[in-house]
Amino acid sequence: MAGSGNAHLRGESAVLSVEDLEVEYHTGHGSFKAVSGVSFDLLQGETLGIVGESGCGKSTTGRAVLRLDPIARGTIRYRGENIDSAPPSRMRELRRDMQMIFQDPVSSLNPRRPVKELITEGLAIGGKTRRERAAVVPELLTEVGLPSERYADAMPRQLSGGQAQRVAIARALALRPGLLICDEPVSALDVSVQAQVLNLLEDIKQKHDLTVVFIAHDLGVVRSFSDKVLVMYLGKTCEFGDSVEVYERPAHPYTRGLLDSVPSPELEDGFAGPALTGDLPSPLNPPTGCRFRGRCPLAQATCAIEEPQMREIRPGQFAACHFPLD
Numbered sequence: 485m486a487g488s489g490n491a492h493l494r495g496e497s498a499v500l501s502v503e504d505l506e507v508e509y510h511t512g513h514g515s516f517k518a519v520s521g522v523s524f525d526l527l528q529g530e531t532l533g534i535v536g537e538s539g540c541g542k543s544t545t546g547r548a549v550l551r552l553d554p555i556a557r558g559t560i561r562y563r564g565e566n567i568d569s570a571p572p573s574r575m576r577e578l579r580r581d582m583q584m585i586f587q588d589p590v591s592s593l594n595p596r597r598p599v600k601e602l603i604t605e606g607l608a609i610g611g612k613t614r615r616e617r618a619a620v621v622p623e624l625l626t627e628v629g630l631p632s633e634r635y636a637d638a639m640p641r642q643l644s645g646g647q648a649q650r651v652a653i654a655r656a657l658a659l660r661p662g663l664l665i666c667d668e669p670v671s672a673l674d675v676s677v678q679a680q681v682l683n684l685l686e687d688i689k690q691k692h693d694l695t696v697v698f699i700a701h702d703l704g705v706v707r708s709f710s711d712k713v714l715v716m717y718l719g720k721t722c723e724f725g726d727s728v729e730v731y732e733r734p735a736h737p738y739t740r741g742l743l744d745s746v747p748s749p750e751l752e753d754g755f756a757g758p759a760l761t762g763d764l765p766s767p768l769n770p771p772t773g774c775r776f777r778g779r780c781p782l783a784q785a786t787c788a789i790e791e792p793q794m795r796e797i798r799p800g801q802f803a804a805c806h807f808p809l810d
């Protein structure tokens with residue numbers, strides 16, 4: 485598959501393997517590809533960070549992996565099983581092993597159920613008795629740093645955002661998943677709480693040897709949390725590689741722009757470099773050639789004509805750019 489951007493796939497040994505994923509939405513204004521040609525794979529215990537501006541298709545990618553959004557094209561393999569066309573009954577089983585944590589913890593919890601029921605809901609569906617479910621509540625709450633005697637009977641409205649996210653994590657852990665998809669899990673939380681929840685996620689990832697997809701627009705968060713990073717722009721991958729390499733030596737001008745836009749308190753003007761200018765074009769009418777060209781400081785005539793394909797720029801680092809950075 486030279487030139488298709490899939491040279492980094494390691495196939496059979498991966499826990500999760502996504503190849504050429506395409507998701508199409510149909511709206512009143514027409515149809516568009518929210519995700520197109522996205523490929524990655526993850527080995528046991530690895531974490532992939534997916535980054536990009538709002539509307540790039542990060543959440544759609546995460547949801548499509550769980551088949552919560554319909555897939556127009558592509559292959560998704562989980563532990564070697566092809567799941568892109570698995571029937572709904574099989575997907576329900578698989579989703580017990582592939583858990584998702586969302587951005588808004590409070591609205592992801594049923595407001596009428598106490599914490600102890602919320603975190604064991606999945607076990608009830610799995611046939612565990614009330615007594616069996618009650619027995620695991622203290623352990624699960626302790627694991628996410630909430631004392632059971634204080635929180636087991638609490639209702640969601642009594643929880644802070646950070647506590648609600650801890651409950652959502654406990655609920656995911658109850659099913660002993662192998663894969664965790666975290667969709668902006670700390671974006672809605674106060675800055676002071678974000679680090680605590682991230683530390684918790686890091687701890688449980690290590691303890692349970694979880695494979696993680698971590699979606700965030702905060703590059704700092706992804707950097708500390710991820711082994712691999714996938715940068716998305718307008719539904720497509722523009723860069724993929726080892727987190728350290730991509731952050732230290734980005735090959736795609738969009739990645740560079742994202743990194744330069746991160747506020748940096750120790751620098752004089754507060755930023756590492758010029759911020760990204762311009763807005764994300766409409767996915768209903770994407771630019772010809774390179775989708776980023778209208779905002780790219782390095783764009784040349786070729787970029788308007790030929791769409792760059794993912795290619796290996798340095799060992800293990802792939803980018804879709806005609807004029808990658810050194």
Ligand SMILES: Nc1ncnc2c1ncn2[C@@H]1O[C@H](COP(=O)(O)OP(=O)(O)OP(=O)(O)O)[C@@H](O)[C@H]1O
Nearest residue numbers: 509510511518537538539540541542543544545767
């Ligand atoms: N259910 C839907 N129907 C139609 N369009 C949708 C739907 N969900 C998302 N979109 C559109 O698809 C594109 C990708 O959205 P997505 O939420 O995946 O991006 P994102 O990178 O996760 O953004 P954010 O960080 O804001 O969540 C956007 O243009 C969005 O408006």
